[in-house]
Amino acid sequence: MPAITDEQFEQIKEIVCEILELEEDEVTETSLFREDHGADSLRAIEILASLEKEFKITIDQAELSRMVNLKGVAEVVGESMDAK
Template sequence: MMSLTKAQIEEKVKNVVCNQLQVDASEVKADSLFVDDLGADSLDLTELAVAFEDEFDIEIPEADFGQLSTVAGVVDYIQGRLS
């Protein structure tokens, strides 16, 4: 199990979001909404979930990921799963 600080998790989450959604890091804020602010569609969201699973070596049930709409939400969720 990885031991990461919240800041490290946030950095990794933002990197994944930038890579998956092809957005500039300056656009990705803690309260950024994947769909409304960053232009993600349903396929992007699925790919994001898989990328987060790979990055953090966890499984994210589809029902859980459906509830996660912001960068901060994903950071908190992953932090909870890793602790």
């Protein structure tokens, strides 16, 4: 997994929780956004757009298939930051 800092991981988690309207303790690294938290594809796109804005990166929409939980989102963000 590309290296992201603990601070960046916390920022990612805050963004995800805000968009999914969840408390931070409800979301784990591996809890699935759609299956465990009822997120739809529109929420996934909102998460992607917010991450791009926050970290000033570009994420290919094809990566949405990997962004199913916090761990996947962190990996995609890390890779996108490395590619900058």
